[in-house]
Amino acid sequence: MLDLDISSEKIRIRKVLKNVRETRNINTVFFTDEASASAKPGQFVMVWEPGYDEFPMSLSNYDAKGVCSVTVKPWGPGSSALVGARRGDLIGVRGPYGHSYTVEKGSALLVGGGTGLAPLLPLAKVLAKAGSRVAAVIGGRSKVDILFEKQFKRVLKRKNVFVTTDDGSYGRPGFPTDLAEELIRERKVTRVYTCGPEVMMRKLYDVCAGAGVDYEASLERSMKCGMGICGSCTLGKKLLCRDGAILSGEALKDSLDEFGLLQRDASGRYIKV
Amino acid sequence: MTVDSLTRAIEAGAGAAVSKSIGLEPREGYRNPTLVATDSGLVNAVGLANPGARVFSEELSAVRGKHLPVIVSIFGGGPTEFGRVVEMLDGNEFPAYELNLSCPHVEGVGTEIGHDPEVVASVVKAVRSRTKKPIFAKLSANTHKMVEVAKAAVDSGADGLTAINTMRAMTIEVETRRPTLSHKFGGLSGAAIRPIAVARIYELHQAFKVPIIGCGGVSTWEHAVEMMLAGAAAVEMGTALYQGYGVFQEVNRGIQNYMARKKFKRVQEIVGLGHKF
Numbered sequence: 297m298l299d300l301d302i303s304s305e306k307i308r309i310r311k312v313l314k315n316v317r318e319t320r321n322i323n324t325v326f327f328t329d330e331a332s333a334s335a336k337p338g339q340f341v342m343v344w345e346p347g348y349d350e351f352p353m354s355l356s357n358y359d360a361k362g363v364c365s366v367t368v369k370p371w372g373p374g375s376s377a378l379v380g381a382r383r384g385d386l387i388g389v390r391g392p393y394g395h396s397y398t399v400e401k402g403s404a405l406l407v408g409g410g411t412g413l414a415p416l417l418p419l420a421k422v423l424a425k426a427g428s429r430v431a432a433v434i435g436g437r438s439k440v441d442i443l444f445e446k447q448f449k450r451v452l453k454r455k456n457v458f459v460t461t462d463d464g465s466y467g468r469p470g471f472p473t474d475l476a477e478e479l480i481r482e483r484k485v486t487r488v489y490t491c492g493p494e495v496m497m498r499k500l501y502d503v504c505a506g507a508g509v510d511y512e513a514s515l516e517r518s519m520k521c522g523m524g525i526c527g528s529c530t531l532g533k534k535l536l537c538r539d540g541a542i543l544s545g546e547a548l549k550d551s552l553d554e555f556g557l558l559q560r561d562a563s564g565r566y567i568k569v
Numbered sequence: 570m571t572v573d574s575l576t577r578a579i580e581a582g583a584g585a586a587v588s589k590s591i592g593l594e595p596r597e598g599y600r601n602p603t604l605v606a607t608d609s610g611l612v613n614a615v616g617l618a619n620p621g622a623r624v625f626s627e628e629l630s631a632v633r634g635k636h637l638p639v640i641v642s643i644f645g646g647g648p649t650e651f652g653r654v655v656e657m658l659d660g661n662e663f664p665a666y667e668l669n670l671s672c673p674h675v676e677g678v679g680t681e682i683g684h685d686p687e688v689v690a691s692v693v694k695a696v697r698s699r700t701k702k703p704i705f706a707k708l709s710a711n712t713h714k715m716v717e718v719a720k721a722a723v724d725s726g727a728d729g730l731t732a733i734n735t736m737r738a739m740t741i742e743v744e745t746r747r748p749t750l751s752h753k754f755g756g757l758s759g760a761a762i763r764p765i766a767v768a769r770i771y772e773l774h775q776a777f778k779v780p781i782i783g784c785g786g787v788s789t790w791e792h793a794v795e796m797m798l799a800g801a802a803a804v805e806m807g808t809a810l811y812q813g814y815g816v817f818q819e820v821n822r823g824i825q826n827y828m829a830r831k832k833f834k835r836v837q838e839i840v841g842l843g844h845k846f
Contacts, residue, residue, distance in 0.1 A: 299760040300788035302811055305606035309744040346745045350601035374601075386745055390606075521604040525810050526615060527570040527589070533577040538813065562597040564571060564589070564620035 305523055307344055307388035312381045318367065320440050322411055323379045324356055326365045329389050333358040336396030337419035338514055338542040341366070342522045344388030345381075349374025352519045352541070354415035354491070355392065356444075367414040367443070393522050395542045397512050402486035404428045407476045407500055409435040412492030413443045415514050419489060420451045431456040431479060435472030435492065439465040473499045480507055487512065494569040498556020504545055511545035515555075518562045530560060572628045575639050582817035585638035587805060588625070590669040592644050592678070593654055595621035600751040605740050610759025610786070611808050612738045614674040614752035617644060622657040629661035636662065640705070644669040646678050647688070648695035655699040665702055667782075668692065668727075670718070671709030671734035673756040680737075684712040686721035697726035705782060707731035710762075710769050716776050723779055730773055731782040731805065733766045758808040760786045767799045774800020774841050788812065790823020797836070798843035 310327040317323055332341050335355050343366060344350040351374055353366040370376035381387065397419050404423050406416045413434060423430045430452050436442040438461055448457045459467030460475050468475050473496055479485065480503065488504050490497050491514035504511040517529040517536045529536040531543075532551040539547070548555050558566045570578075575586035598618025605612050619625065622643075629639070641663050645651035651668065670683030670692065682688050689706065696704055706722035708715055710733040719730050735756025740749045748754075763786030770783045783801025787793050788809035796804050809816050824836065833839055 300786075300809055300811060302606045302611055302759065302808070303608045306608075307602075307605065307742065307749065309742065344602060344749075346742070346747055348600075349751075388742070388745075520601060520615060521613075523606075523811055524813060525611070525808055526604060526613075527574045528618070530571050530574055533573045535574070560571070560620075563595040563618055565595055565624050 302523070305390055307390050309386050310389055312383055312385045312387060313363065314383055315381050318443055319436075321379075322367060322369045322443055324365045324367045325378055325381050325387075326357070326363060327387060327389070328362050329364055330362040332364040332389055332392055333360070333362040335364075335392035337399070337422050338397040338415050338512075339392035339394050340415075340541055341389050341391035341393065342519075343378065345374045345377045346386060346388065348377045350388070351375065352393075352516065352522060352537075354514065356414035356417055358418065367411055369411050391522065393537055394540055397489050397514075397542050398487065398544075399423060399426050400487070401427045402429070403484055404430045405476060405479055405483065405485040405488045406430065406432040407435075407472050407488060407490045407492070408432070409472055409492030409496050410441065410443065412490070412514070415491050416489060417444050417447055417451070420448060424451055429483070431458065431483060433458045433460060433472040433476050433479065435460045435462070435496070437462045442466060471496065473503065476500060477503050480504070480509055485509055490514070494556050494559075501545060501548060501555070512542055513548070514541050515543055516541065517559055528562070531555065572632055572637075572639065576632070576637060577814060578817065579638060581814035582821050584803065585640055585664070587640045587667055588642050589619050590617055590642040590644040590672070591619050591622055591625045591654060591658070592617060593622055593650050593657075595619065595624065602750055603752075605749045605755075607740055609761040610757050612740055612750065612755040612757050613735065614750045614755035616752060617672060617675050617678065622654045626658050626661055629658070629663060633662050639663050640665045640667050642667040642669050642707070644672060644678050645692070647682070648691040651692045652695040652699055655696050659700045659702070663702070665705060665728075666696065666700065667705045667707050667731055668696060669707050669734070670722075671707050671711070673709065673711055673735055673737040674752055674754050680709050680711055683709045683718060684714060686714065686717045689718050690721040690725040693722050693725035693727050703728040705729040705731045707734055707784075708769075709734050710765055711737050715769060716772055719773055719777060723777055727779070729780040729782065729802075730777065731784055732769045732773055733762070733785045736762050736765065758786065760788070762786045763792060763795075767795060770796055770799040770801050771843065774844065787820075788816065790820045790827060793820050793824055794827055794839065797839050798841070800841045800844070802837070802840050
């Protein structure tokens with residue numbers, strides 16, 4: 297029997313190719329990494345910003361040439377450093393980790409808010425290629441916060457992309473969930489895919505559970521190892537790194553006392569999401 | 570590990586599950602990277618992240634009546650702190666304590682305590698005087714004094730020993746020239762430390778009659794059996810969780826097959842058999 301070998305989990309050092317400013321506080325950082333480029337939509341990588349932090353990030357782009365990207369906003373020292381990364385800077389990558397979104401031919405609705413749109417962009421491409429009927433709701437606080445509108449419109453055509461803003465400065469006023477509820481009915485949606493603020497995703501879960509529509513969400517928890525060992529990223533009995541980060545409505549059923557409400561901080565104490 | 574995660578390990582076939590080390594106050598641990606993979610195993614400096622004794626006690630009391638075999642690992646900066654942690658936890662239903670006397674990467678609560686037989690004696694006495702539950706002292710192999718430390722623990726009332734904790738370690742990433750872990754120093758676990766653990770378990774089994782829990786690089790049934798032959802009455806697995814929770818059932822089945830093949834009835838029969846030669 298082979299001994300335990302974790303050498304494939306070593307950090308790979310990559311050079312930043314370019315850093316694209318997307319909104320007033322969201323950037324997309326590109327690098328070349330073949331392993332990450334082999335990811336399926338919804339899988340994530342651990343990104344090491346040397347001297348600052350290492351954290352899980354969804355892949356927002358990856359292509360056949362091995363070029364990938366993560367889309368990041370500053371919420372701590374590590375992500376802030378990554379937002380400020382310059383061409384040629386070194387970052388570390390390992391993964392991809394976790395489950396991917398289910399790709400099937402059906403009527404799909406993608407619902408995302410803020411940087412939560414990152415994993416939904418490659419998903420839109422894959423679903424469209426698979427022959428799915430795909431629509432996307434893109435939410436943001438204000439007009440200047442809307443992420444990837446052009447990209448989604450390129451992949452899904454203009455008429456299938458819907459924008460909402462919390463303050464009503466652009467697109468449909470209100471939260472993406474309100475519009476999603478209408479679209480689920482109108483478009484006879486068979487599966488909803490979401491990533492974004494957890495309160496939004498929980499609301500959408502309740503809508504989908506009520507309407508009997510399949511549901512998949514990308515969740516986030518305090519993560520350390522990313523490979524099933526440390527037990528930090530728990531949601532009930534689940535480990536997000538291994539059992540997630542994509543969880544189906546079915547899988548979330550036994551975690552409804554936490555999902556959208558509570559998470560554990562780095563010490564393991566419960567805090568609000 | 571939360572009580573939920575420990576429960577999952579038990580449901581997956583673990584005979585018991587050891588908690589993350591619990592201290593008096595909540596600790597967030599170190600900044601990431603807290604774990605780094607190498608060709609020779611995993612190096613971690615999580616930094617004793619834990620929710621604190623009060624919160625963990627609440628988690629334990631929520632599963633009262635389920636008789637979960639959760640061994641509670643505790644740490645502290647000295648006998649007073651260890652004693653207070655026990656006072657906060659002891660009313661809960663759990664079968665045993667494991668004293669973490671050997672964390673190789675947290676200053677003041679790890680090997681500074683666990684490498685000093687006198688301090689270990691005072692810690693074990695402080696715990697002993699506050700609980701009737703069995704106490705296992707988890708030892709560090711980062712010292713030549715391990716047997717001396719073990720003697721201090723056993724003489725002060727420890728019911729058993731756990732060996733070994735991770736070996737003090739570091740990695741430096743060459744492109745960036747930085748120590749990879751945010752804390753720089755950590756502890757090595759995984760396959761590389763297993764032969765070290767086997768030697769230490771063998772030494773402890775020679776020197777003491779108390780039960781030994783073997784630990785360090787176990788990921789298959791053969792590793793578990795090897796440690797038992799060296800003198801371990803039970804084995805712990807941690808890094809092996811990389812293979813998923815199925816690893817517990819796989820190891821159990823492998824041990825059972827070995828027992829049947831070698832015509833042993835009870836697993837106790839093989840403990841220490843490696844000493845016959």
